[in-house]
Amino acid sequence: MLRALLLENIHPAAVQNLRAAGIEVHVRSGALDEAELIEALADFQILGIRSKTTVTRKVIESLPGLLAVGTFSIGTNQIDLAAAAAHGVAVFNAPYSNTRSVVELALAEIIALTRRLTVRDKALHSGTWDKTADGSHEVRGRTLGIIGYGNIGSQLSVLAENLGMRVVFYDTAEKLALGNAHRVETIDELLEVADAVTIHVDGRKGNAGLFGADMFARMKPGAIFLNLSRGFVVDVASLRENILSGHLSGAAVDVFPTEPKKRGEEFVSDLRGLPNVILTPHVGGSTEEAQEAIGEFVSKKLRDYMQTGSTTLAVNVPKLQLEHTGVGRIMLLHRNVPGVLAKVNQVFADHGANIEAQMLATHGDLGYVVTDISDVTQRGASAKLQAMESTVRLRIRDAFERPEFPPGPAAG
Structure with a gap:
């Protein structure tokens, strides 16, 4: 089961949305410093923060299992976005809600x-x-x-x-x-x-x-x-x-x-x-209406990313949303170098796998390709995709929406 840690009194709407998606949620009222964050997140894949918690490069490098960070605020300067992107950690915020x-x-x-x-x-x-x-x-x-x-x-x-x-x-x-x-x-x-x-x-x-x-x-x-x-x-x-x-x-x-x-x-x-x-104590966006809207917005972005790989309105990774066909889904964050898509599709072809749907987007040094394909985990293609030098983060969901996360992303 995926696990999420929400800090700094994030609205209960976020907890409800994530739990409804089958994610185990733990909450803490205050912020955590760098050392506390590394210790607390050892067994979590999702982090939710507001403005007081800083997610540094050291935090990201110390947590290879971290998949996504949601900042339940407008700003993202409290997160090292470049380090997060380099390690395949998607970041979402709420640019309009408050x-x-x-x-x-x-x-x-x-x-x-x-x-x-x-x-x-x-x-x-x-x-x-x-x-x-x-x-x-x-x-x-x-x-x-x-x-x-x-x-x-x-x-x-x-x-x-x-x-x-x-x-x-x-x-x-x-x-x-x-x-x-x-x-x-x-x-x-x-x-x-x-x-x-x-x-x-x-x-x-x-x-x-x-x-x-x-x-x-x-x-x-x-x-x-x-x-x-x-x-x-x-x-x-x-x-x-x-x-x-x-x-x-x-x-x-x-x-x-x-x-x-x-x-x-x-x-x-x-x-x-x-x-x-x-x-005033940093309460510009602290109304019950705004906090509920932010909780709803960011938690749904985190949910969609975990379930379907959607990166709509992500701030540090390529943005795409591929309509789900109901078969297995391969989500590959990779370095934006020439020929990656051809290599990916060659892997699928070598294993006799038929592509049902596919979408590619790039942003700076990062590329993101989402592919729908039947039974890919049983064909052995996932191991070859993981081993590609350009791979940053590989995630797989089978047709029954059970998540699998191959270990050790080749982050640089």
């Missing part, structure tokens, strides 16, 4: 900061009735600058316009502007006009330190700043200085360079205690 939740949090924080609700709330909790309009503004008519116009940034753009905001955005890639949003050519152009600046970039290494002292200095006096993307994108010390100096009127931060592994642990940050600053 988009609305993040957008709603951003909008709520823009309104709260612009109205200085944090300051009014703190005053009342301390027993002071501070009824005043000083520093409070409507968001209608103000300009929102969005850095990163992907799924989240573009949806935020549409909803912000519905509130009467003017939207400008910057993205390194060519993106279609939605509604009346205006694309600018440089971040400097955006900072010159934006009353609120919000970052929604991905976790690629090139975005580290993207927003530092020089960027804050270019922002309009009195503007507000939001980071709901990645903790390492922003220079926290510079943000603190600009809040204390009054150059910025407020900020909202949901992600941090260093975050506690578990709920209840102490949170340490230079941003604590600052006026009109909203700090």
Whole structure:
């Protein structure tokens, strides 16, 4: 029986879907460090994580039985994707499922900061009735600058316009502007006009330190700043200085360079205690609706990969989905070198096996061929496929959907 380990409070929907597929599921509430992960996964083929667990090259190389990793979040920067691909470990994420939740949090924080609700709330909790309009503004008519116009940034753009905001955005890639949003050519152009600046970039290494002292200095006096993307994108010390100096009127931060592994642990940050600053514990996508959607989405991708070899929306291996014919299925991840398909089919021909259906896809250094064929495990072809120098991972399912996983993938 296949076994899955799910960490970091993944939604029960994921557990239900995997168990319904005949997979034994174990759950843990917190994250694991590298050594803990290697020890815990010794007898598991599937790993489910969120944002706090890091899957390093050492983890992958130490676990030859690991077949797939599901990150129940948008980002995948916590996984060494190249190492996973090289060892035939497919990785799946949820690129769309929590988009609305993040957008709603951003909008709520823009309104709260612009109205200085944090300051009014703190005053009342301390027993002071501070009824005043000083520093409070409507968001209608103000300009929102969005850095990163992907799924989240573009949806935020549409909803912000519905509130009467003017939207400008910057993205390194060519993106279609939605509604009346205006694309600018440089971040400097955006900072010159934006009353609120919000970052929604991905976790690629090139975005580290993207927003530092020089960027804050270019922002309009009195503007507000939001980071709901990645903790390492922003220079926290510079943000603190600009809040204390009054150059910025407020900020909202949901992600941090260093975050506690578990709920209840102490949170340490230079941003604590600052006026009109909203700090949230990486909960941009943490609504019950989003977590259920993510649990459903990623678990079904893991299930489909284990059952049929489907790699639709995988992030590090070639993407394909071959309709199942009901006979045996051979799933071969291999190095993307010339002649592999011809060699594979020659093996089948040498053993008198007839191909019912076949599909091949490539991605970078990796190729993936899925073939439906009757009784292939009894013809001896699987041993020859496993022995091919180009083979990274070979999986077989017979016509009765019983999994067989030949040991020792020739990963490099």
